[in-house]
Amino acid sequence: MADGYGFHEGEVTAIREVSPSMRRVTIAGRGLAGFDVSAPGQWIKLFVDDSPRGGRAMTVRDWRIDRLELDIDIASHPTSDGLVGRWLQSAASGSRVRLAGPRSTFRHLPGHKLHLFGDETALPAISAIVEHLPSGAEAFACIEIRRPDAVLEAASMADVTWRWLVCGTETPGAGLLRCCRELGCASGSDQAFVGCEATAAREIRQLLQAAGFAPGTAHVSGYWKAGAREHVDAESDY
């Protein structure tokens, strides 16, 4: 059950590599009773130590309510001194964590073509969203990865076109920006979901507005900010 602060306590039961730059952490336990996920791509705050501050946002990649068990996919990044990165180096089955959430206002609008832009931190959300799209839906997913073998294409009943951009040493989000510029004008039946480095996210938000995305149809969030710990994007559509 959640404690008085709305936290749920859980225990790591497995950690495995799902790509060379992504590790899947499975968390389970009776402390997750009452935790529930109402839409794909929702996220939690993950607390890996006893501090009430210092949680990091992570997406619920999968939630198995019958087993009170959830997966989060954690992308590795070059800054190895982050709180989660350091924790992951020593985490193992039995490690205790707390979660707060989940939340997110994003919902796919039926009948809308979905344009998904993100780096590897948003790939768990994009994968969960794509997996839940119904047959007949249309989506375009543009993902920035650090290395060519980090491709992880989620299955879907929908008609999904994937584009994978290997960013190498380029500024984070630069490829996503270029791809977004190719979008052209939005029609009333386009919808966008974006998660990436905060400076790029801000520019993409402006591009989508200029392209004519109606209010409520573009969901854009800075998932992290270069040089900033525990970044929270004040302009986000979390």
Ligand SMILES: Cc1cc2nc3c(=O)[nH]c(=O)nc-3n(C[C@H](O)[C@H](O)[C@H](O)COP(=O)(O)OP(=O)(O)OC[C@H]3O[C@@H](n4cnc5c(N)ncnc54)[C@H](O)[C@@H]3O)c2cc1C
């Ligand atoms: C709604 C939401 C959902 C998210 N879901 C996921 C998810 O499912 N999986 C996931 O891996 N991440 C996800 N993120 C991003 C994650 O919260 C951040 O990357 C977070 O900063 C990681 O914490 P940390 O302890 O590693 O680094 P921090 O302690 O926050 O930062 C330490 C340093 O690392 C840098 N840094 C942080 N992230 C990156 C990065 N990706 N690339 C390069 N440098 C970075 C910072 O700029 C800082 O200099 C999500 C973010 C949001 C807002």
